Amino acid sequence: MHWNFEHSYARLPGQFFARVDPVPVAAPQMVLLNRALADELGLDPDRLREPEAAWMLSGNQREPASQPIAQAYAGHQFGHFAMLGDGRAHLLGEHRLPEGRHVDVQLKGSGPTPFSRRGDGRAALGPMLREYLISEAMHGLGIPTTRSLAVVATGERVFREQALPGAVLSRIAASHIRVGTFEYAAALDAGLDLVVHAPEGVDDPLVDTEAQDAGRLTRTLADYTLRRHYPELAAAPDRYLAFFHAVMERQAALVAQWMRVGFVHGVMNTDNMTLSGETIDYGPCAFMDQYDPATVFSSIDRQGRYAFANQARIAHWNLARLVEALLPLLDPDREAALAKAQEAIQRFPTLFTARWQAAMRAKLGLGNEEPDDAALINDLLQWMHRRGADYTNTFRELSSRHAMDNPAALGAPFQDAEFSAWHRRWRERLDRQPGGLDAAVPRMRAANPAVIPRNHRVEEALDAAVQHGDLDPAMRLLEVFGNPYDTGLDASEYRQPPAPEQRVYQTFCGT
């Protein structure tokens, strides 16, 4: 396929991964193939012909240059520490793009590994299609994310609450290094016994025979991550602290972008937070229709830990786990290291607020700053919350010269005294900025998508695919979300909020 694989991760100490091959499946069949992404990756279109592509991207046929591994990691899941690792994924290698950048090529659902615990190593078609659709929609929205190259049906069934068709997803990522990978390294460095019981015939990857100096594995991982994602910091003074700051910056920016489009990740465990700053692991994630900061979709998030408006707080909590893992690298003296960590981590809320306000200013068409902007933003959000207004459509409807000049022409939901008063303030604020209203319109149309992958549309597309083998709705979604700010297509059906009977209240991990 023209993969240019390198295997830098497999040169890390053996505790970081296990060598294990994907397990072939009964009857691989291509369901979705991302030709645009294949092209970006420089893959040979001739080799993407069937049935070879399905064989390769299910793991049935080993690419000559691949050296599959499962990565070891830990993580806090809903606040509790656990040893995890790729329980159903295989990293084939790091592919070098024509432009020189490297990306991980990972199969997900490709069979058990030493980290499978009680899982079967497999994935169901619905959740893999869901990850494909939403990750590609996020990419279309301009938000850093892992990408999806293909979904291949396995011709096998997986057993969850019921028998479901199985599938393998090929995921492309800047890397799969997670906060949980650092927690894992730190736990080993601290002498924690994280032995995974390997299936027969597979070497136990976690037996460390060498005596350890403080933070040895963590430092190795940090140096590797720095080289891969933050090469500009390699020579920085206090580089591990600079590294942590840079990771915080990317997470602050990422969560602000999620909130700009109404995205609820749903399972922000530390193993689902990348060091690259890409969104990863599309399980029970969903986009909010009506604005409500308490929105939770995930069936397993009963306390609302990962609710829409809690996401920055959780990112902060997760980053605290990261800086804890980095402590031995910050200073040889524990007290001094703690002081540095404390000083760094407490900057996160300020970093996030700056990013969030910048995103929300853009949504209101504002290109400069005034002290009352936060109140202007929050007053609109509160009005939306009280009215149950649709998050996406409200901002999009405001994104025109007509809406700025003529609030009376906006729909019925906007016709109340509170909104009129807000609209007057907003209009005056726009008049005061350089470029005035004219500068606001393109800014708003670039910040406020016309369409988001609404849950009821996503569920409908998954149902059609899984129940009836009909991929048309999924293809159509992908087409519309190729350019969500200006689809150029008749996308009116995708702009409609769900009718009451179409509403999706819960989403499931489907693992």
Ligand code: AMP
């Ligand atoms: P997730 O909730 O998708 O982030 O997954 C959490 C952990 O569970 C990861 O270590 C996965 O590899 C593992 N896992 C999820 N589903 C399975 C499965 N069917 N078989 C083995 N491991 C799994």
Ligand code: MG
């Ligand atoms: Mg995960």
